[in-house]
Amino acid sequence: FIPVIAFLIWKAFADAQMSFLGFAGWLIIGLFIWTITEYIMHRYIFHFYPSSKIGKRIHFIFHGVHHDYPNDAKRLVMPPSASIPMALALYFFFLFILPAGTIFAFYAGFLIGYLFYDMVHYALHHANFKNSFWKKLKQHHMLHHYSDSTKGYGVSSAIWDKVLGSDFIKKVNDRPDTAE
Template sequence: MSEAKLAPAGSGGARAAGVLQAIARMSSTRTNYWVGHATDFLVSFALLGASFWLDHSRPLLSALVFLLGLFIFSFIEYAFHRWLFHGALRLFERGHTVHHEQPLGYDSLPFFFPPAVVVLLAAALALALPAATALLLSGAIALGYALYGFSHLVIHRRGRFNHPLVRKWAAVHHVHHHHPDKNYGVTSPLWDFLLGTWYVSKSKVR
């Protein structure tokens, strides 16, 4: 018989759990937080640049596809915030609860996760659309996500804003931290208006 020791049953599951725990620890670090913001923008710029390199002969159509991507992301932002982060999936809800308790914390998705998802999205779209269009649409969605993350960062870390419109925009999200069932949109209030989750103070209702 070979003298090599057999791995105990269930060791694969233990290793997987250890990897997940390591990723979870990394996700709460300052390095992951800032690297994540940088890679979100880099991936979006790479996809948009590749799209332009493949085909820049139809600027009007490209502009419409780009705006469509941002519009699609606005709903993704709302849907994830409302039905995942404040929904029934405990994994997402638990992490988002930490953010509500510590808005200046560094808890975030692993820096490699959003870029991997958006690259897979681009590949999937390329099965049904011309490559340039698929890259442009996924790049616009990725840029929407990057801007969402940056907006969230600025709202919580900038503190006070001088311009009244920017102040009001930031206040909309601060209201969400006091009324978690309202104002799910961070970059845009569009879907809150359309789906009835826009916060209206009691004084205005009367």
């Protein structure tokens, strides 16, 4: 997706003749829209459980296998055979609804968000973080896998889980009585 992002950035300036400020604004909007798209797709598409046999098979291939084998490095990012058609469908959807000339900057931001999500998702499963932000995000995602898969749909951010009520409830741990 990096060559596509570079092409979109070039198109934003060369063809759409966007100002730098306009470009930055639409890029940020694209990044923001990615965050809610990530949440919606994970919650309502990847965690939709079909009843038909073929539906169950498709679900398993796209996301179920990741929950069955969460640390399998080959099953952490969506394969190009799925991500490219999905990216094209979303591109044409956004092209239809966005103001003329904004798609290039917007979609560059959207795809940057997607790449960030993929890299973060891989790191959450395989990196040992020292930074408290990343440690908390990793804990959030691991709770989704190992505690309650009906919560914690945000991968690259837990913001939408907090806003939309799918965050994990923090329990107050009673300290054991240490008096002798």
